[in-house]
Amino acid sequence: MTRNRASALLALAVVTGLVACFWCRGERVLAANGPTFDEPVHLAAGYSYWATGSFRLNPEHPPLLKLLWAAPLVFGDRPPYPHDVARETNNDHWHIGNAFLFQSGRAPNELLSPARRVNLALGCGVVLLVGWWAFRLWNSRISGIGAVGFAVCDPNLLALSCILSTDIGLTLFTVLACYLVWEYTAAPSRGLLVGAGVALGLALGAKFSALAVALGLGAAGIVFVLRGGRLALPNAPADVPRGRALAEFAFRLGVIALVTLAATYGFVHFDQWGRGLKFQLTRADHGDGMMYLNGELSRSGWYHYFLVLLPLKLPLGLFVGTLLVGTTGRLLRAPRIAFLLVPAVVFFALASYSRVDLGIRVVLPVLPFLYVFAAGLASGACCRAAGTALLVLCLAWAGISAARGDPHPIAYFNELAGGSRGGLRFVADSNVDWGQGLPALKAYLDANGPDVIYLSYFGTDRLEAYGIRYQPLPAYGRVGEPGGELVPADARHVVVVSANNLLGIYLNDPGTFAWLRDREPTAILAGSLYVFDLTSDVEAVQRLRVLPAK
Template sequence: MTRNRASILLTLAAVAGFVAWFWCRGEQFLAANGPTFDEPVHLAAGYSYWVTGSFRLNREDPPLLKMLWAAPLVFGEHPPYPYDVARETNNDHWHVGDAFFFHSDRPPRELLAPARRVNLALGVCVVLLTGWWAFRLWNSRLAGIGAAGFAVCDPNLLALSCVLSTDIGLTLFALLACYLVWEYVAAPSRGLLVGAGAALGLALGAKFSALAVVLGLGTAGAVFVLMGGRLALPNTPPDVSRGRALIEFAFRLGLIALVALAATYGFVHFDQWGSGLKFQLTRAAHGDGMMYLNGELSRTGWYHYFLALFPIKLPLGLFTGALLVVLTSRLVRAPRSAFLFVPAVVFFVLASYSRVDLGIRVVLPVLPFLYIVASGLASRACCHTAGGVLLALCLVWAGVSAARSDPHPIAYFNELAGGPRGGLRFVADSNVDWGQGLPALKAYLDAHGPEVIYLSYFGTDRPEAYGIRYQALPAYGRVGAPGGEFIPADAPRHVVVVSANNLLGIYLNDPDTFAWLRARAPTAILGGSLYVFDLTGDAAVVQHVRTISVK
């Protein structure tokens, strides 16, 4: 008994240590990174739901997570809401978000930090749930520690836990729904059924792509039954056919999910979920921008985008661990494992088919399943005594790689890609540059100068908010007319700073606006997203820069 208690305490201490490291790195992220592209909109929208009682702003995303993010402001200092801007712009969420952030009586980062910590807490829940499922799956405390460790050591999970993106909430609720159904098939109970249905409804209230989770769970249920399992409501008579029992279970689960989803809209506004879904299904008609892969631009994307992305964006320690387990374990053959593998595969396939190639965040719900699988190195069913050593090696490999990316994990790429600079050869957008780099730019200018720069910034943050003086170059994302000033032709230094996405021309009217800079070695790369070029002394190039400056 004493030995078992010591083992439990060591396990709890290890997981607590991982969580503490995850949170500390999250705080470093908050201090070092500015608002990403959509964060002003998401926070302003969530705040508007609370103070106006309407869900009209930013309908293309469900309200649940946005309301959670805004709760610290609503129940805290309660900053003013820009009713006048909302009225004048007919609830244009970009203008409302800009006014809420940059025309408030509080600094933008003070508004953002509490909301980001809410999302960071959701990320911690993903870490803990991943570790718990691994413990239950492999019947090994070491596997539970390993899964939590792989989660903590993934810079992608950390980055998306620290920004107001709906992906981490979807990941948590989808993982919870799959886990509870996995537990249910072993010991059916009304509590697990209600919990799984509620989690599924919350996933649908987090992001519209949760429909892929619904399809994945449905497919997993069918596979489970075909493999000889029985998925039925509690107390279903044994003489009821497995097919009929599955249909009855799916109907009850769906009904619970529907009620939970309607609750996220306060029931009376539930019709707006359909309006938002319609918008997402017709995204192309609303003028989506370019997507980038391996040096090519496309408006339609690629089916193989995520297959090309995973090998360079995931920690190689995680990739190696998961591959070893798949090759050596018999877990795949167990009927119950359908709820571990099938939802992840279905989600990945549907995301690939959708060709919304905006970054690894689109397939974030797949990653916790990889953490759980990789933790199987600690299971006797996998690698016996060598498993613990392999698990430790893979975790250390992933952890060292993750630590190198701090405090800018958005731009993380593994050793195969060669870091952010190498990764930009393959992919861009939110994999690298989400508009988060202005604090790093301010720190660089304070240390190295000059006082005024030429700037092409991708994002909705404002350089003026940091005291950055600049002459504007063609860019994307700024709400309203660009600000800035004018650099004299005889200035002692001429430094150009270009966001990674603008350097590649992804969203610019002319994709080749900065083509002449791409082969030039940057003086510095800030936070993986801002490229600094010192052009002092190159009169011809400086003249070209001045020619393309935004007047």
């Protein structure tokens, strides 16, 4: 066996081990976290597309990923679809999702876990793709392993791979489209052109914000040509002006993407894409509630939100590695690097401009470009031996930090933020609390009591599914009446408040729980549920007992 072959096999073994680690950590996340806010709707919508042949349910998100998530149920033990609820509620997706996941006669996890594993497989695809791109870009197996390591050690990628969120599919297809165009610039071929167009079409079929990906690729093409590159159709005459050649390439790529996108709607339902896009462009008119940053609430958001967020949510090992490579400037001189940097910058800029400040998931497609970039530490961008040592240190730092967030990576914050409790001072929403914490609450109550609690829960998971007894407080997300019971006057008075409700982000009165915010919680569960024992505080108990359920 040659030395080169042995090195390749060793690299393959390491990558396989890292991907296996990512999957195993994902399985722990699946078991430890309940349904997040939108998951019942997404799963029911995908199942409805198979069951009814219509794409009418939940049109504000494209159907591609929802179809994939529901496929294990459709081709497995098909649960009943709640047609009666759909008729009674005029196709209200919240009630349909609630009925499908919680009233089918099966445990919610039996329906949810197979669908989540589809997303976890897409997350593994991202891990492998960034490793391959880093290997090709830096011509270094160590860099390829480094990119895989950064991806595996990012709690944000893991968290969004383990729930039914469209962001991970968008991320995979975005990176694939950019990578294939990057390869195309070195060796144009019809196969790479078709592959890039299909990947871009799948990104547009995953999430409407993929329009920013298309703009980013266009901007990257312009930068590439202005810096002396040539982007033309395969076998195009060399004397065709570069601007015209670029336009012909972009047109062909766009046609392939458009046909692919139409195919995700079965062609005949393609008009639904336009309706969904219109909803997203006018989403402020539909009332998305408040957004939160640095202790302030706003309905319009902030242009600098993601600039504040990324240094708090990214593992610092990844952040430092990216800065170290960026300071060398060596990589920036190559024209082809436009397809690594420009789409990410354009996507980030447009996400910031949109001010849809709901969490790091909005800019998730930017993160894989950082994994590839930071892996350049080992490529000789600086001294090769020193760079490899720095890469190992950054990966170890990222890995140790990530382990602290398991098995609740949604609420991960790095050391700069001070963990999930510290991070809540700066940002909230799906960065911390997406309704995932009821399994952790059930385990806590089984171990510590009491039998009945005061509860303000943010989310659409069903407390009845866990046997949790509670007196409802003002909350957000529950489908149907709040239910519950009264806490006996002579019992322990324990109140549990979701992080988003504690901050009042979606409540009618944002100050409902302001009096609790400075108290030290007895426990923080899943990073998102704050437990306070107020038994000895008579005044606080009186406050609780007069709060309405809504």
